[in-house]
Amino acid sequence: MSIEQLGITVLWSFLYGYLIVGSIDFGAGFYAYYGRMIGKESIIGPVISRYLSPVWEVTNVFLVFFFVGIVGFFPETAYYYGTALLIPGSIALILLSIRGSFYAFANYGVKKNSFYLLAYGATGLLIPASLSTVFTISEGGFLAVRGNEVVLLMEELFYSAYSWAVVLLAMSSVLFISSTFLTFYAARAKDENALELMRRFALWGGIPTIISSLFVFIALRNHNLEHFQRALDVWWMFGLSLVSFAMAVWLIWKQRSYGIAFVMVMLQFAFAFYGYGISHLPYLLYPYLTLYGGVTNPTMGRALVIVFIAGFALLVPSLILLLRLFLFNARYVKGELA
């Protein structure tokens, strides 16, 4: 594997990690707020906060990791995406800032404040929408390069069916991933009421997710035929994604093996996400920037890979410790440990 391929694989995996942990987090915020609004906070609130409290800070790191990594491995992306994404990027940052800090304010400071919870819950749906613009513009057609300037064509973006399909997919996926995870978590906590509520959210959430992903395919075909055809080359990945989805929904429907059901959801998104990623190559930004044109020099590439391996030798055991103490500790999940 060349440095370029290795680099993009690492980064893509981190983005996938963020997709999963971020979705759980964003969706949980939304459900926490929604639960309070429909008067069921006492049912789902504890389950959500017990999961989120120890991990909220870690979630954020996945995103930082991705954008620091991509500038390290592919400095040219900083130029194109950096210039063009000033406004959408800043909006996403502001939403992330509100969300992150208000989570801490609401949880460690003022517990009973609905406004803080609203700020936290509402941003949970807006952030995925704003972050997904990056995927949209990476397909080309939304940027104009005029001499030294890179301009984002806001109007084109706004009136594009493709961009709305992606936004829809992002938002519905967030709610779907989050509810399937919380179903699993509630089942582990042996919390029947929360389980039933989250289970219902999960089953309903599956429908818009699958419809919007079909939309994205159709819209992609109209928007970037070349990419669409490369996607057909790896059609089997999308097929496996669909199979995983069906199995997850079936398990949740039948009320059994929620853990396996969530693994299926992870596989569903893994197949789709990597399938999308593979078919996107070699372009990082169609048609201006390819994997090979934007890569850093080989010395830095090697150094990054070495640090990456060393870092992971440190992080993986720590993450396992975190998971064992909170996620897979039956007594903690049930709320028996303070």
Next chain:
Amino acid sequence: MGTVDWSRGLTEMTLAFHILFATVGVGVPVFISIAEWLGIAKKDVHYSLMARRWARGFVITVAVGVVTGTCIGLQLSLLWPEFMRLAGNVVGLPLFMETFAFFFEAIFLGIYLYTWNRFSNPYLHWLLTLPIIIGSTGSALFITTVNAFMNTPQGFTYESGNLTHIDPLAAMFNPATPSKVAHVLFSAYLTSAFLLAMIAAFAMLKGRKDDYYRKSIRLNMTVGLVLAVATIIGGDASAKFLAKEQPEKLAAAEWHFETGDRASLVVGGRLNPETGEISGAIEIPWALSILATNHPDGTVVGLNDFPKDEWPPLYVHYLFDAMVGIGFYLLAVPCLFLAMLLIKRWNAYNRWILGGILAGGPLSFLAIELGWFYAEVGRQPWIIRGYLRVSDAATTNAHVDVTFWMFAVLYAVLGIVCLFVLARLFHNKPAELELELHRIIL
């Protein structure tokens, strides 16, 4: 104002806001760790409670630190795309390592906060503070090497607008790195010592008498004295480094125009921009030479040796003076306090000392801001000194002004709400009350 000015303004604002929380994030875990360890070793509930209360407030400041850190991380690419395109090739490594350190800290902070009663051996819980300290100090170290690189770039060859022959380690360990890292870390620890002592001094001034507050002040001032000395030594090393590697920055801070030996240190005063004459300043003969070279007749390079379009703005003189002044104040307060503590007849916790400690809190944060402004404005007009000017690195996107105001509102809201939440958190629950509850449980 043009795009470049707006970009500079937004970067300044984000960093100025972020470093307040970053400083707390680097320094306070050290004190939480010390307090928890003392609590276990001395079986003293006061110290154990101290660790818990500090940790409770700390996590709120960490949240704001994390989100503003994310902002500046992404803004580097959004506002300075040309810079990242060029420098990303060289500084990708420390940026990457900084994220790893941050990741490490995030994991263990989550564990630490939720396992107070989990372990039968209390030292196991205390051990968790060590990876937090390693992570927070590590990320400060790595990010400071990036900033040091921008001041004294090395580890590459510059060929027609491109950087080749990259040596990432040489770039990280450039001449500015050692003194900069030392000064940044010690001053962050020192500021946290004063922040925590300030809270206790405030409570005592309001009439609280519990031993808890005395112990807090004693701990913070004792460690603070060591840190103040270390900070000043680090600052001195920075000045010597500047004299050698970045003389225009030191010269601008000291309004030192003509290269020469036996240079005097200029404190305060006013500068006539036309004639270059200084009035109303206190001049300490030979002091600048001693500061820069350790020798009264050492030669100090003056600003006139540089083309005028490479001069930093001359107002950095005031930033430098104020920072140094506060630095010595932060040394004097713990000295005075400890001296009075040793002489048993005197009350070391009198109103004046407590007032001095109270003032030390905001002053130490002010010194952090002033020091960073001096360091950053002092390398104008360069973004990578000698290679890339700030004006060539800014984005070409015309909407930076809108972005500036959006972030201004964000920081205002975050700052106010954060202070409000912190005040509420502790106001209704003074240490005495918690101790009482604690004893009932015991």
